[in-house]
Amino acid sequence: MKSLFQKLLIATIASFLGFGCGQNKDYQNAISDGSYQIAAQDKLTTVIINDIFSPPVASRIYAYSSLAAYEVTALSDPNYQSLMGQLNGFEKTEFDTTGQIYYPLASLAAYYKVATALIFSENLMTEHRDKAYADLLEKGIPDEVFERSIKLGDEVGAYVIAYFKKDNYHESRSFEKYTVSNDPGTWQPTPPAYMEGIEPHWNKIRPFVLDSAAQYKTIPGTEFSTDPSSQFYKEAEEVFKIVNELNEDQKDIAMFWDCNPYKVNVKGHVMFAEKKITPGGHWMGIAAISSKTAGQDWKGTSETLVFTSIAIFDAFIACWDEKYRSRLIRPETYINRYIDEDWLPLLQTPPFPEYTSGHSVASNAAAEALTSLFGEPFHFVDSTEVNYGLPVREFDSFRQAADEAAISRLYGGIHYMPAIVNGSTKGKSIGNHLVENVKTKSPSFSPMAENKK
Structure with missing residues (x-):
């Protein structure tokens, strides 16, 4: 069987014969942005x-893939710090x-290497990779540069794969399923x-960064009660009434x-x-949009994606x-049990x-991570959901978007307010913990000098 490089080389030779010598081009500009x-x-x-x-x-999946790509970025430029020694x-x-x-190219290879190792439909990712490689x-x-770059990316990717194999995910696949309680x-x-x-x-x-899943333990929620005069009943009734009286803008936000x-x-x-995108996938889409909006190069894009993905990963844990x-x-x-048996969120x-x-x-x-990178205000057009039949929404800051995402769960009828308010507080603490404890830029890095390049 032909190796990946042999296959791509054949494609390149065919292109050479049809269109002239591609290797005379300035390949250093083949990848400039993200x-x-x-x-x-x-x-x-x-x-x-x-x-x-x-x-x-x-x-x-997003976090480890982005980590592999970023580690190559850190190898390429002393202005970027490796996350080795910073992450648990x-x-x-x-x-x-x-x-x-x-x-x-090495950074891209590292991303594909790890991403492919974390999914089921590997062929879909490798096909996309091969098309990108052929294009490059x-x-x-040059052939020798291509081979050497792919080799480095694969080596970094393999190191990240060895790292994620020790995060207890594999072991957790055999843990007991959740047992429903009669409480x-x-x-x-x-x-x-x-x-x-x-x-x-x-x-x-x-x-990645938290010392444990419970480091920012949430304060207890409202005590459960079925008494109509209780605070818990009132919170459920709030959900019931808001969903019944939603205006069009609130419905759009929820959807x-x-x-x-x-x-x-x-x-x-x-x-x-x-099939729909996950919440983390939506915010990784926002990270990509923000990178493009800010005109970041490939290194800045790599930093944005890894920083955002680490925040999301720890947040879910x-x-x-x-x-x-x-x-x-x-x-x-x-609500079906104690208020209205026919009600639907x-x-x-x-x-x-x-x-x-x-x-x-x-x-x-995610909003705290992104704000630390781009500042506030930062206007962006969130087109993440366009591919899933929804229109764009515009925001003037990541925190504004996070506030809307949080309250959308009340409009959707799937959360009481304490889960939203206390969850938002928890998320901000996790994001700020990341910002304070993980550094992607070297101390000598100057954003002003970088922008002048």
């Missing part, structure tokens, strides 16, 4: 949706960087699919931030899934820790406990 890495991430998002990964698992269990090592290496070869990258205040599977609780042991996954990869539709006797500690009943179940209830809101935690963690 478009190739963003395209790879877009493809990864498509595969994540296709393979129906849960929001926590999807956050893991990510020990320092050395890579052979002798000879001429085209680092943007046509832009004149009236605890979470119960919800219609129409009545799926079992997703990832009940996600708090056992090693975080825009739905991001439920488990949505199941029922028509007659037929039940089928509607911390959020899921609380979800399966409190195991709180969802509004849909409570606007959005389909996700298959895991209510407290705290995953959107609130992850969105605010």
Whole structure:
């Protein structure tokens, strides 16, 4: 069988014969901005949706893939600091960087290497990779530089793969499934699919920066009660009334931030899934959009994607820790039992406990990470959901977007306010912890000097 390089070389020779000598081109400009890495991430998002990964698992896929790409960035430029020694269990090592290496390509190779190792539909990712490689070869990258760059990317990717294999994910696949309790205040599977609780042991996954899943433990939610005069009943009634009285803008907000990869539709006797982007995938899309909006080069894009993905990854670990500690009943179940048996939320209830809101935690963690990189205000047009039939929305800051994502869960009828408010607080703490403890820029880095290049 021909190697990947041999296949791509044949394609290059064919291009050479038809169009002239591509290797006379200035290949150093073949990758200048982050478009190739963003395209790879877009493809990864498509595969994540296709393979129906849960929001926590999807956050893991984005994070390790982005980490591999970024570590090549750190090798390429002393202005960027490696995350080795900064992330839990990510020990320092050395890579052979002798000879001429085209680092943007090596970074891309590292991304594809790790992403492909974390998904089911590997062929979809490798096909996308091969097309990108063929395109870059046509832009004149010398054969020996191409080979050396791919080799470095694969080596960095392999090191990251060895790293993620120790995060307890594999072991967690054999842990016990969630057992539904008969306690009236605890979470119960919800219609129409009545799926079992997703990832009940996600708090056992090693975080990147947090010292444990419970480092920013959320304050207890409102005490469960069925008494109409109780605070808990009033919070459920608030959800009930708001969903019944939603205006068009509130409905649009709820739908825009739905991001439920488990949505199941029922028509007659037929039940089928509607594939959607995850909450983390939405924010990784925002990170990519922001990178393009700011005109970042490939190195800045790499930094943006890894910093955002780490925030989201740790956010899901911390959020899921609380979800399966409190195991709180969802509004849909409570309202059907104690207020109106025919009531339905606007959005389909996700298959895991209510407290705290995953959107609130992850969105605010991501917003703090992105704000640290781009500042505030920062205007961007969020077109992440266009491919899924929804219009764009515009924001003047990441925090504004996070606030909207959080409140969307009330409009959707799937969270009480304490899960949103306390979840947002938790997410901000996680994001700020990342900003304070992980540095991607070297102390001598000057943004003003970088912008003048």
